[in-house]
Amino acid sequence: MANIILFNKPFNVLSQFTDDDGRPTLANYMTAPGYRVAGRLDYNSEGLLILTDDGRLQQQIANPVHKNWKNYLVQVEGEPDTATVEQLATGVKLNDGMTRPAKARKVAQPVLWDRDPPIRVRKTVSDSWLELSIREGRNRQIRRMTANVGFPTLRLVRIAVGEWTIEGLQPGQYREMSVPMTIRRMKPNPPQRKP
Structure with missing residues (x-):
């Protein structure tokens, strides 16, 4: 099992926990040691931000190769x-x-x-x-x-x-949950034939 946090990111909040310029960050809304953002959301965009404590799941969510x-x-x-x-x-x-x-x-x-x-x-x-x-x-x-x-x-x-939504979450609210790990195996590129 991996753990995720579904967060409804408000407008003008950074998708990270620290900022040298003093702008609002995730730390203004939660304490989540060991969690990383799986796919950023711009400072001036709002809505669903997913954090996870599992690096493999983070890649599966964020990497476009998985086509979420x-x-x-x-x-x-x-x-x-x-x-x-x-x-x-x-x-x-x-x-x-x-x-x-x-x-x-x-x-x-x-x-x-x-x-x-x-x-x-x-x-x-x-x-x-x-x-x-x-x-x-x-x-x-x-x-x-x-x-x-x-x-x-x-x-x-x-x-x-993917399957996760912000339903039921107001800006600044979050929901924690555990999810089963079903990592998709990426197919390797076929070997190149020599001419």
Whole structure:
């Protein structure tokens, strides 16, 4: 068995326990010696952060090779049309290459906690919500994807990683649990044939 902590990370909290600049960290919310973060969440993003006391499980959760879906609710500036949503799903060309196929759909405004500070509201520009699911983890990937197709991200909330969700957790709350270890064996690359 391995132990995990499911934490609903508030806005503007670092996904680590220390910070030389005095910004809020995980230590403001919990004491968890021996636990490490399995897949970071940006300082200005909110939602599910998983910590574990098992290095193998940490790699299985965080490493894109294991293809765990990460689901996000994304508030964007503007109203993307169907073609834009399909582009997000099929792949977006970023400066570090094409993104892998994703899942993307427009959704109604979700019921979420108030963000502190609140999102900047512009009376002349509408906003809308998307649900995006990806299997990779490039730096600030969702924000770069939506900006690339012309709809900058205003708010980003990770709601699930694989089977784990933030259901029932308010910002700053966490739940501890034990999980069975079922590490997937990675297939080695086939040997190269000599010409």
